Amino acid sequence: MLREKKTPTLGRYHIIKELHCDAYGVQYSAIDPEEELPILLKVIAPDISNNDNFIIRFELLKSLLPAIEHPNLLNVVNIDSDHNVYYVACRLPPTAPSELQTLATFDIRNMPNRHYALEQLFHGIAMGLHALEKVRDSYHKNGIIHNSLSSEKIFITLEKPLVGHASKPVAKIDGFWESFLYFGDEPEGLLKFRIAQAIFQWKHPRGLPINLFDHEHLYPAALRRTACPDATWHIYSFGALAYCYLTGHYPRGIFSSVMDSDPTIDPLWDEIINGCLATPLGRGFSSMQDVVDKFKELSAKHSELPHIVRRIKEQRIPEGMALIILDGKVELGSNDGAPSESPRFRATLKPFFIDVTPVTCKQFECFLSDYQRSSYSRGDDHPATLVSWHMAKAYCRWRSEREGLPPDTYRLPSEYEWEACVRGITGQQYPWGTNFDATRVHCQQRKEVGTKSVKAYPPGRFGLYDILGNAWEWTESRFQGHPFSKHVEKGYSANLYVVKGGCWLTPQRECRASLRAAFSPNEMRGNIGFRCARSVKV
Numbered sequence: 096m097l098r099e100k101k102t103p104t105l106g107r108y109h110i111i112k113e114l115h116c117d118a119y120g121v122q123y124s125a126i127d128p129e130e131e132l133p134i135l136l137k138v139i140a141p142d143i144s145n146n147d148n149f150i151i152r153f154e155l156l157k158s159l160l161p162a163i164e165h166p167n168l169l170n171v172v173n174i175d176s177d178h179n180v181y182y183v184a185c186r187l188p189p190t191a192p193s194e195l196q197t198l199a200t201f202d203i204r205n206m207p208n209r210h211y212a213l214e215q216l217f218h219g220i221a222m223g224l225h226a227l228e229k230v231r232d233s234y235h236k237n238g239i240i241h242n243s244l245s246s247e248k249i250f251i252t253l254e255k256p257l258v259g260h261a262s263k264p265v266a267k268i269d270g271f272w273e274s275f276l277y278f279g280d281e282p283e284g285l286l287k288f289r290i291a292q293a294i295f296q297w298k299h300p301r302g303l304p305i306n307l308f309d310h311e312h313l314y315p316a317a318l319r320r321t322a323c324p325d326a327t328w329h330i331y332s333f334g335a336l337a338y339c340y341l342t343g344h345y346p347r348g349i350f351s352s353v354m355d356s357d358p359t360i361d362p363l364w365d366e367i368i369n370g371c372l373a374t375p376l377g378r379g380f381s382s383m384q385d386v387v388d389k390f391k392e393l394s395a396k397h398s399e400l401p402h403i404v405r406r407i408k409e410q411r412i413p414e415g416m417a418l419i420i421l422d423g424k425v426e427l428g429s430n431d432g433a434p435s436e437s438p439r440f441r442a443t444l445k446p447f448f449i450d451v452t453p454v455t456c457k458q459f460e461c462f463l464s465d466y467q468r469s470s471y472s473r474g475d476d477h478p479a480t481l482v483s484w485h486m487a488k489a490y491c492r493w494r495s496e497r498e499g500l501p502p503d504t505y506r507l508p509s510e511y512e513w514e515a516c517v518r519g520i521t522g523q524q525y526p527w528g529t530n531f532d533a534t535r536v537h538c539q540q541r542k543e544v545g546t547k548s549v550k551a552y553p554p555g556r557f558g559l560y561d562i563l564g565n566a567w568e569w570t571e572s573r574f575q576g577h578p579f580s581k582h583v584e585k586g587y588s589a590n591l592y593v594v595k596g597g598c599w600l601t602p603q604r605e606c607r608a609s610l611r612a613a614f615s616p617n618e619m620r621g622n623i624g625f626r627c628a629r630s631v632k633v
Contacts (some may be wrong), residue, residue, distance in 0.1 A: 096204060108184060109133055114195075115247045117275055119143065122176040124187070124195060127172075133195075135169060135250075142349040144181040153181060160272050167223030169250065169269045183272055188252040198340065199246035201264070210360070210408045211397055212264050212593045217337055218390040219266035220249060224329050225383035227271055242330040244268070245408060246340070272415045277631045327374045330383060334371025337364075344553065346372055356558050358519045359408060363393045377478060407446050410631060416448040416630070417557045426522025427577070429609035434582040436609045442511050442578075446633075449508055449516060450626035452560045453478040454490065454522055462493045469621035471545035477619040478546055478566040478624035484592045484616035487625040494627060508628035510572035510611065517563065517596075517608035518633045519556045524607040526555020526562050538564035538606040540599045543553075546622075547599075564606055569592040569625040574613035586613050598622040 108125040162170040169185040244524040248270040373379030424441040459479035495504040574591040591613035
């Protein structure tokens with residue numbers, strides 16, 4: 096006779112699955128059977144809860160925390176213990192557990208209204224933190240400091256759209272109550288000291304790694320070295336979180352602009368993030384109200400965009416590609432390079448999509464099963480080389496037809512499109528700025544012969560990887576003189592096609608945006624690859 100599997104419970108809640116663990120404890124999705132509502136349970140780590148001061152504060156907060164309600168906070172519905180296991184229950188948005196998303200898993204890139212959605216998402220997080228600021232003085236003399244503002248603790252729901260309108264992501268912050276529970280008044284009870292103890296003392300039953308400081312980049316630099324929290328911590332954390340979400344890396348040391356990663360984003364994002372990150376230094380925002388006001392300004396700018404521009408920015412981005420929008424004319428060519436690079440000139444380019452990485456060996460083998468990899472590019476995630484211009488064009492047609500699209504949907508980028516991806520609206524020769532940086536490109540290598548993984552180095556503008564160095568890339572363009580050029584080269588009339596970007600052998604002084612070379616469309620070399628582009632339909 097089969098025994099019915101018993102559902103694990105804590106208090107009155109039926110536990111569904113584990114979601115996340117850190118030094119505070121373990122987080123579970125659960126169901127409240129009395130009301131049939133989804134619940135988020137946070138079970139406090141035993142080494143934290145086994146403390147008299149903690150238990151006193153825990154009892155005091157049983158009536159306090161459920162009174163804090165806001166559309167951008169997970170509402171605390173119960174604080175209790177069961178056989179000395181202390182937990183906090185929050186009401187989750189009414190969605191199936193399998194559909195539960197956090198900021199860590201929520202991909203906004205492919206939402207049709209991504210620029211508006213991005214604004215709404217972080218505006219909501221700012222509103223939630225602002226609400227906590229407003230209750231600070233009433234409930235805790237040391238202030239509510241959101242020490243656990245991490246992407247795993249921000250839950251996302253999609254607000255049901257009205258007919259004809261795009262869906263709107265709504266952020267709900269979890270973990271704000273942790274500051275109440277763990278921020279003691281006595282020096283030895285400081286949050287960071289308490290959590291540091293938990294990291295070393297508490298072991299997850301499954302042996303999983305537990306480390307609060309996985310999110311250390313969300314703390315101001317001064318606070319990483321001291322146990323004394325500051326009332327502006329949450330402002331800095333908000334800026335760091337937004338920067339990580341938009342760029343994919345941390346704002347440490349001298350960090351690049353958000354617009355360098357995505358020039359299609361509004362410049363106000365840089366203003367908001369820089370204002371947050373400068374707060375601990377006394378040069379930024381004084382409260383989250385300043386941040387909320389900036390988002391209102393951003394919302395007003397979005398609503399004033401011309402209809403055609405809004406339609407372009409709200410296009411769905413094909414998988415593995417980036418949207419390139421260059422407002423106005425872009426600077427191309429050069430006056431200080433090889434004669435074929437001259438002169439420096441300006442051009443207007445229509446918006447287009449381009450692959451985030453070159454086509455890899457593994458991807459190309461899906462198209463051509465008997466493809467022979469070059470001895471210089473053998474890894475699955477290395478750029479596919481030994482590919483002629485004609486073969487690259489055939490791959491574009493195959494990719495279009497495989498996705499059920501017209502055969503000319505995918506294509507090679509033009510020379511000017513490719514170069515603009517490196518230079519952006521600033522016209523700089525490198526995808527990271529005006530000066531060469533050997534740590535960001537694979538070139539001038541006599542020892543490390545051959546290519547590297549297409550994501551071995553950090554991305555440049557528009558989030559594109561490998562746009563300089565590693566392997567040359569085919570373009571759609573024939574080799575000819577630039578506009579207004581007086582230089583005449585023999586290859587201009589030889590039916591050659593332009594390759595861009597240089598390779599692992601290219602000298603540093605030459606590996607830049609305006610560099611160009613040309614080969615026969617039948618040429619197959621171990622240092623030439625390609626990436627696909629696609630036009631934007633308006």
